[in-house]
Amino acid sequence: MWEQIESNRRKSTLIVTCMGVLLAGIGVALGYLLTNRPEPALLGGVIALAVWLLMWLFTAQQGDDVLLQMAGAREICKSDHPQLFNIVEEMSIAAELPKMPRVFIVDDPAPNAFAVGRNPDKASVAVTIGLLKILNRDELQGVVAHELGHIRNRDVALMTTAGIMLGAIVVLTDIGLRALWYGGGSRRSRDDYGAGKGAGGGAQAILVLVALVFVILSPVLAQLIYFALSRRREYLADASGAMFTRWPEGLASALEKLGNHMRPQADQSQVTAPMYIVRPLREGERRSFATAFSTHPPLETRIRVLRSMGGGADFTAYDRAFAQVTGKRVLGPRTLGASAATPAQTPAQTPAAGTAELPTPRARLRAASDAYLAGAGYDRVVCDNCGAILKIPPQHRGRVLACPRCRARI
16 A cells, blocks of 8 residues: 555556657647647647646646546535444544545446545545445445555546546547637648648658647557556555455445446546446447456456455455466565554444445335435425425425425425
């Protein structure tokens, strides 16, 4: 873990620098493609660097809020979903975080979860309605512990920075290619290095081709760098989650349920995909589909490692299980040296008042939906006459005066 925190700090600096170089290169290439002259090309590089600086400053201030909005997350309070809040509070204490993360719910029937934030003092955890529906309390605790592991390991700061920078590269490239397609770049190119220009025209044609290839491949390269970041960090977050809960089976069972769930996810953004606990599915895609370019390591491997930890729930037990399953090591010597032997234990059967296990998926779905609507500003009104539960949107607050079922005044 300690090695991972230090590595993430170094990677954050490296990623910001690499993304800046890529953006500058895209700016130079687009400037040359549009004008075929060096001066505008250099100006394009300067403009791209200015975009990079603005995006970095924006990421440092509001990057996590942007990613939450992209996912459609709504912040909730403790009264909206006591069980979820209680679990986040428990795991925050176990993870020794300086401040409890904000809690969000995403209106998506596909089960998933992610964490964002610039540092442990300002972090957020988001879970989908689908996740709250299919998981019991122990499994939900395992997922939340995994996400808090990302916060503790400083993964969220790294991924937030990389995600916003990737978004900037994709947007800039898209704008540039559209300008080339609808603008006069290709026409100017024909005029400048047409058939009468000889060797000089051929050299210019090669430069234009190289610039075009660079513009097209830069987002792919940036995305591959982004995807590569999410693999090892998922294993480390699994190890942290097992240690925080002292019950690896809870997280393993949750991952198994997520792996068996085939519902496509609404959020298909390339920027947010690596941040989820499992890779969001697309329409018609199966969970077993995995390639070298997948955003996450294989679920089967993660589950086998967690279930091979035996009676331990510490980093040493996880690293030993990881070596047993994959033949490799995942944790550094400093982390292993500071890891105290922690036995696995059965989860507590007496949760805090008001946070007991919801008995059925239908009850869990109703509680999750009510919590999301409360976070979205809906008023929940119960008719005193017939007991009907009304969920009134913010724009109609104060305008609903009678129960639509019994017509009694509310």
